[in-house]
Amino acid sequence: MTSTTRAWYTVALLCAMAVMSYLDRYIIALLADPIIAEFAITTTDVGLLIGLGFGLVYAIAGVPLAHWLDQGQRVRIVAFGVALWSLCTASSGIAPDYPTLLASRVGVAIGEAVLVPATISLIGDLFEPHRRTLPIAVFMGTASLMGSGAFIIGGLAYQFANVLAPDLEMEAWRLTMIMVGIPGLILAPLLLLSVAEPARTVAHQAETEDSSIRAVANHLSAHLRYYLPFFMALGISAIGTFSLISWSSAMLSRSYNMPLAAAGSLYGTAGLLAGILAAIFWPAASAWAQRKHKAYLNMLFMAAGLGAAQLSMALIPWAGSQAVALGSIAVAIFGIAASGTLAVIILQSAAPPLMRARITSLYVLTGNLIGLTVGPPLSAWISENLYSGQDAMRSTFGLLGMVLLPTVFILLLIATSGYRKCLEETV
Known part of the structure; x- marks a missing residue:
């Protein structure tokens, strides 16, 4: 294989891992109702599985793991992470109680925390600077699509598990967890056997660059007007993003009396179509900005996308039919994808080469x-607690959208001037 072919093969394999990462991450949300029924827990308890059990550990683990990635063998670390999260996902299917299921989610979080910063770091060494936008967009676009696609694949797996479950004398949700954990145990050794660790190539100005933790802190402090509002906007907007992703299928099932698998598939299909359009539109918009030498427009594009997403969420309580609700969700996912694609491009364009993984990990941390x-x-x-009845989650989406819309938009506008200054210094 040529070097270009090897580079794109690596990206394709990392994208396949991203598919499994998001499937293993969100399968809990799809299976919320049968888990609630078996363990006699509440919706909030399942929210803690997604949030405290996964999100908190995922966020905290990302920073030290990113430091390890900047210093160590990234391919081996990724393979270990994939194997760990896949094994923990499969083991969730035999969890005897809620605490054990929570512990399994912690293992999933630690394993998955390596993938995004490792991928951004690897792409930085596999491609020349002017060729990095496309592979980053492909990877982040895959991740964005799987925010919805996970529910299509998960819904199909759950339907298949329902067929097999009676013969295996196992609950369908448990069998689903085992099924979706297996592919990662194949991808991990494939990565080790077929991808060599690329040489770390840094820009000329980075040959003598200090890459210590103190240097990273100094860089962030020097550009606080850019990084602080930017990371705040990413974190706050992510409250709406992860709420929408986690509970849309449950909302459709409860508000419109849909079977669980059908709700997951419809949500996934609407989100996937919106995500495909977004995966074309937002990278194209970014590439246009780069050609015009106006990279700072990426920040404004992201503000527009997130604004559209949060406005759509605010309107969901007034969706009189499942078709209108799905349309609102689709618009929201299209806007959310601006953040998933453009945030990494924004960070990569301004971060010093030997700090990329750690600064990217801060994006993962805040989000x-x-x-x-x-x-x-x-x-x-x-x-x-604030609402009741079958439309409670729909009303919750509306409240979140109304609160997040002005907050995130203002923060991103503030960050734009600091980002422009940082870009000027990088060039």
């Missing part, structure tokens, strides 16, 4: 420490 840790349990709590 997950605030969004994933807080979002799903908070929205579940609001739906159970």
Whole structure:
């Protein structure tokens, strides 16, 4: 294989891992109702599985793991992470109680925390600077699509598990967990056997660059006007993002009396179509900005996308039919994808080469420490305590959208001027 072919093969394999990562991450949300029924727990308890059990650990583990990635053998670390999260997902299918299921989710979180920072770091060494936007967009686009696609695949797996479960004398949700954990145990050794660790190639100005933790802190401090509002916006907007992803299928099932698998498939299909359009539109918009030498427009594009997403969430309580609700969800996912794609491009364009993985890990940290840790349990709590009835989650989406819209938009506008200054210094 040529070097270009090897580079794209590596990206394809990392994308396949991203597919399994998001499937293993969100399968709990799809299976919430049967888990609630078997363990006699609440929606908020399932929110804690997604938030505290996964999101908090995922966010905290990302920073030290990213430091390890900047110094160590990234391919081996990724393979270990994939094997760990896959094994823990499969073991969730035999969890005897809620605490054991929670412990399994902790293992999933630790394993998955390596993938995004490792991928951004590897792409930085596999591609020349002017060729990095496309592979980053492909990987992040895959991740964005799987925010919805996971529910299609998970719904199909759950339907198949329902067929097999009686013969195997096992609950369908448990069999589903085992099934979705197996592919990662194949991908991990495949990565080790077929991908060599690329040489770390850094820009000329980075040849003598200090890459210590103190240097990273100094860089962030020097550009606080960019990083602080930017990371705040990412974290706060992620509350709505992860709430929508985690509870949309449950909302459709409860508000419109749909079977669980059908609700998951419809949500996944609407989100997937919106995600495909977004995966084309947002990278194209970013590439246009780069050609015009106006990279700072990426920040404004992201503000527009997230604004559209949060406005759509605010309107969901007034969706009189499942078709209108699905349309609102689709618009929201299209807007959310701007963050998933453009945030990494924004960070990569301004971060010093030897700090990319750690600064990217801060993106993962803020999004997950605030969004994933807080979002799903908070929205579940609001739906159970501030609202009631089958439309409680729908009303919760509306409340979140109305609060997040002005907050995130203002923060991103503030971050834009600091980002422009950081770009000027990088060039």
